[in-house]
Amino acid sequence: MRFSIGEFSRITAFSVKTLRLYHEKGILVPAHVDPSSGYRFYDGENYHRARGIRTLREFDFSIAKIRTLFEECDEKSSDVLGPLEQKLAEVEKTIERYKGISRSIASIIETEKETAMDQPHEFEIEEKQLDTVLIAGHRMTGRYEEVGRGLGLVCRKMGRQMNGKPMTLYHDGEYKEEGADFEPCVPIRKGKDGEGISVRELPGGRCVSLIHRGPYENLHESYKQVFGYINEKGYTSKIPSREVYLKGPGMIFKGNPNNYLTEIQVLIEE
Amino acid sequence: MRFSIGEFSRITAFSVKTLRLYHEKGILVPAHVDPSSGYRFYDGENYHRARGIRTLREFDFSIAKIRTLFEECDEKSSDVLGPLEQKLAEVEKTIERYKGISRSIASIIETEKETAMDQPHEFEIEEKQLDTVLIAGHRMTGRYEEVGRGLGLVCRKMGRQMNGKPMTLYHDGEYKEEGADFEPCVPIRKGKDGEGISVRELPGGRCVSLIHRGPYENLHESYKQVFGYINEKGYTSKIPSREVYLKGPGMIFKGNPNNYLTEIQVLIEE
């Protein structure tokens, strides 16, 4: 019943480094230390202590906590239940935290996959019918670069009520460097006005649509195509026009702007 | 759109220390660093990056991983799904691990509570009827100190089949320093022989019982009382006698030996 540190390491499955650390920290003191050589020697009692420490470490107790636990326990009547119950509560909280993380990651993966699915390489102008949808919007005046901020605002406010891709309504009939009148918004299941958010039904109708691939700076090229088509067909466009962000910078990563997908929708008189 | 590090800290809820660390690690490089003063200045793009980093940190991504993620993502077509799915799997594994820990702690608390419940301060000799129980035992010959080891062996082998307090059967009719014949065992629900373990029914019957409080070295005092009582009553004792460990050193902590509770049971002829 007298083991060198190497043997004891094989017995307990603690590394020699770890055993020395535990000695230094005072939670696993060798039964005997040779005064001249400094060699550590462990005995059966050390073995039991080591098993206890392994269990407690698996329970995520810190070394310091383990020491106080053993100190309390060696001396007076042991109240080991208290710390154990406390640790149990901690562990439950940790589980809940990780469950939340799991849900968040899963939802991001899901939305990310959705956008990654349908990516044809060529897009053409098409006419289609849009349904009326309930939206929450935040109307603002300024420069187009502000769109992202407004969109973030709306999305954060609506949270899990979101029910479709975010988009922007452009209430101007023209392009404006500054003082543009636009409205970042998002389809929702339900919601209320408040804090700059307007909730209402956005009427549908017949529209001309074109999906634009690439950075937002080049959107005007696609707009040109859309309005060219409308004029050619003799249609009359309605205001507001819409940009639907099928695939944009995403929540975490900017992604490659060349892969951004934005659908331009312009409703026409019927 | 130009923030000093203090302002940016308030905006992003990262400490100044953390922001400097993220700069050094290359995951959040200020838009501008004054060359003469070394002051850091952040812009709107930095803000979005910071939000992404916060999300990823909440997902438990390491800083190094975050950097590679952003690097991959800034350059080529982003494969952010892969790492996210991998992280999701990690998180699920972590949840399972913590659930296991939770179960272990809960079971320890439960058994610990059971033993802590019924602790009268005075114990007296009593006669009672023992039922026949199925046990798994490991018969061995040697010194009494070996009991603990044998008990550990049996308990580990039977695991969740255990169905009562561990005990030892003493097959000798006398006290022996060495070469004692005893059998650490534990009641079980079911099980099979093997690896030195013998599974069988332990017959019950009328017995004389006394609960001993204190360290095992003093057990002989209680034995004296039990056999004195048996002789006084004119009973005839049967072999093996039993020691049931109601409260012993426990799985993790030794506890206070003065609180150990051991029930001595000696069956008598009827």
Added chain:
DNA sequence: CCTTGACTCTCCCCCAGGGGGAGACCCTAT
């Protein structure tokens, strides 16, 4: 113009829970 107070800079040390390795002893077998 100077001072003052608030900011910010770099640099160093600290934590947990070890890992890796250098250089020096120690122990036993041949």
Added chain:
DNA sequence: ATAGGGTCTCCCCCTGGGGGAGAGTCAAGG
């Protein structure tokens, strides 16, 4: 006596920051 394996202490490294010292910077007020 020597070789090889074990062991010792001491120091630096990792992650994700926190705390603080000492020096430099900035803007506002007197």
